[in-house]
Amino acid sequence: MEALKNHPLLEGKVQVSSRIRELAPYDPVSSLDAIKSRPGMVHYKLDWNETTVPPSPRVKKRLVEYLQNGYKLHWYPEMNNRQLFEKIAGYVGCRPSQVLVTNGSDEALELLCQCYLEDGYNVVSPVPTYNHFLHFARRTGATVKEVRGANPFLPSLKEIARAIDGNTKIVYLANPNNPTGNLYSPAEVLQLAIHHPQVLIVSDEAYYEFAGVSCAKLVEEVDNIVVTRSFSKCFVLAGLRIGYLVGSDSIITDMRRVHNPKSVNTMAQLAAVAALEDLPYYKSYIRSVKRGAALVQDFCRKRGIRCIPTYANFVLIQLDEPTRVAEMLAEQGVYVRDRSHQLPGIIRLGLGTEEQMAEVLQRFEQVLLKLRN
Ligand SMILES: Cc1ncc(COP(=O)(O)O)c(C=O)c1O
CATH class of the missing domain: 3.40.640.10 (Type I PLP-dependent aspartate aminotransferase-like (Major domain))
Known part of the structure; x- marks a missing residue:
């Protein structure tokens, strides 16, 4: 009993290992709460570099078939x-x-x-x-x-x-x-x-x-x-x-x-x-994302805004007030990532199809107008 006297469990306190104690928890920043709070709105979730279209119809069919025909989720x-x-x-x-x-x-x-x-x-x-x-x-x-x-x-x-x-x-x-x-x-x-x-x-x-x-x-x-x-x-x-x-x-x-x-x-x-x-489905999406990127670059160029293209499904936009713009875009239902703490002035804008990006840019225009007034 003497040996157990100072046991942390008996004190009601479990000790995390010293190495883990020094780590800061990974704190995800996500727009999901904001999206859920405005169910009637069309949202553009472009903050996590996710895709903006559903998976190939073949994927949906395979999953639905599996669930309908004697699925084995208990295995x-x-x-x-x-x-x-x-x-x-x-x-x-x-x-x-x-x-x-x-x-x-x-x-x-x-x-x-x-x-x-x-x-x-x-x-x-x-x-x-x-x-x-x-x-x-x-x-x-x-x-x-x-x-x-x-x-x-x-x-x-x-x-x-x-x-x-x-x-x-x-x-x-x-x-x-x-x-x-x-x-x-x-x-x-x-x-x-x-x-x-x-x-x-x-x-x-x-x-x-x-x-x-x-x-x-x-x-x-x-x-x-x-x-x-x-x-x-x-x-x-x-x-x-x-x-x-x-x-x-x-x-x-x-x-x-x-x-x-x-x-x-x-x-x-x-x-x-x-x-x-179904690779053709995804290749067609990639082509549309590239056209979407071109639309964004063109939009920025015409307004004298620096837009840095990337090899991924996002572009970087340099602004005088990146944090404010990111917040204002979120109010418009467009979620981007403020990266200015790492890259001065930069917001990261995920890319969707060209149709989606055309709508996103209209909302971006609204934000720029509000900033000017
Ligand atoms: C560079 C990089 N690697 C890995 C991941 C995580 O990918 P997964 O969803 O496959 O875990 C991400 C997600 O954003 C990423 O940006």
């Missing part, structure tokens, strides 16, 4: 869904054994951190970038060496290479990057990997379908490149949570040590297969 999901692995491998141009399917690409990023990082090691990453990854990295006890180049829109892998030291385990490249939209070419990523064989180079390709450029083929050439991809962006399945990782056989073996094979639910697996069976 755990398939844990080695060959059809899914083969479809993804065919799409990427790799072997099914080089694929790990995960609960969103977030899970792939988290597992990479769990597998390769610990106290005393570090991650090198250009910033600003996708914060979630940096959070996953810090959670392991590793440190993050943030590389803030002279020009965040023209980052160089030379600056990244200079930051690598004997304790660097991972270089994280969101490719295209969120929020800058920068893209590193496979040739320069390969050079970095060849010169630093002890470092794992992570190419986070959540926006691959919009950029059309990938490092996935490099997985055949070197063991220290991995690619993560998502079904949340172009494939419209953010709510179902499914993504994947492409890596060498040895990386996949390492990842399987920590991966929970139940982490991807049945509906997500069905939807992903159906989505990959």
Whole structure:
């Protein structure tokens, strides 16, 4: 009994581990509450780089059929869904054994951190970038060496290479990057990997379908490149949570040590297969998003506003009063992300189809008029 006297549970106080106590909770900023509070309005949710159209009709049909015809929701999901692995491998141009399917690409990023990082090691990453990854990295006890180049829109892998030291385990490249939209070419990523064989180079390709450029083929050439991809962006399945990782056989073996094979639910697996069976639908959406981007650029150019195009499904707009404009747009039912704390004056505007962007720009015009008066 003496030994239990100071036990935290008996004091009614469970202690979190000291490493976790130092972390700030990840605080998501989302427009969903605002959207729910005005149900009658047409909203443009452009703050999380999601897609603005429904999934392919084939996806809907597959899910409805499954629910109508003797669904098996009482069973755990398939844990080695060959059809899914083969479809993804065919799409990427790799072997099914080089694929790990995960609960969103977030899970792939988290597992990479769990597998390769610990106290005393570090991650090198250009910033600003996708914060979630940096959070996953810090959670392991590793440190993050943030590389803030002279020009965040023209980052160089030379600056990244200079930051690598004997304790660097991972270089994280969101490719295209969120929020800058920068893209590193496979040739320069390969050079970095060849010169630093002890470092794992992570190419986070959540926006691959919009950029059309990938490092996935490099997985055949070197063991220290991995690619993560998502079904949340172009494939419209953010709510179902499914993504994947492409890596060498040895990386996949390492990842399987920590991966929970139940982490991807049945509906997500069905939807992903159906989505990959209807690529023309998504390609047509991408073309429309690019026309939408052109409309926004044209709108900004005519009004003397700086608009920075990106390789992803968003553009960056530089304004004198970014925070105020973001708030005023939200009042108009257009939700964007104020990024001015990282990139001076910048708001990030997600892109939808050209028809949707035409409507968004009308609302933007209203905001600009109000600002002038
Ligand atoms: C660069 C980047 N990587 C990964 C993700 C997360 O993707 P998923 O929904 O597949 O977890 C995001 C989401 O915004 C992102 O911007």
